[in-house]
Amino acid sequence: MAHTSRNDSDLMARVKRIAGQVAAVERGLTDKAPCADILQLVAAVRGAVNGLMDEIIVEHLNEHVARPGLDDTERAAGAAELTTVIRRYSK
Template sequence: MGHTSTNPELLARVRRIAGQIGAVEKAIVAGEPCATVLHRVAAVRGAVNGLLDEVIAEHLESHVAAPGLAAAERKAGADELLAVIRRYSK
């Protein structure tokens, strides 16, 4: 997907997700109830989906909708995004 500029908000999201993954691991190691693990995994899934939404929006703004892009650049940006959506939205 091309270059993603350093974005402190995205990095903060990734770090929070890493913490949530750590909490899932601890819950499993500690033998916590399935419901606790499920809630933690669901929270991770929601956080990852939110991160995905932000990265998609950034990609669209930078590689599809940015003023001054050539038609070939726009097509390449759209094709990259479509390939990711097709591969991971199953």
């Protein structure tokens, strides 16, 4: 099921920031930064990815489950996709 976001540029900006954070982790490991610094960087990446995931889940819910005009089959498919992702995400 294709997903078109009304704010693709915002999502792409978030992804680019996350890429920058991951690059900082890589630099820290390469430069043998202290463990505490690496842990802080990884925690920041995790928080950023969680925030991105939350936003996309809400958009999916709004577009593919709760949007008026969806038929029962479309709504069920959107809910099933969301269930699969949430289960995978929560492992």
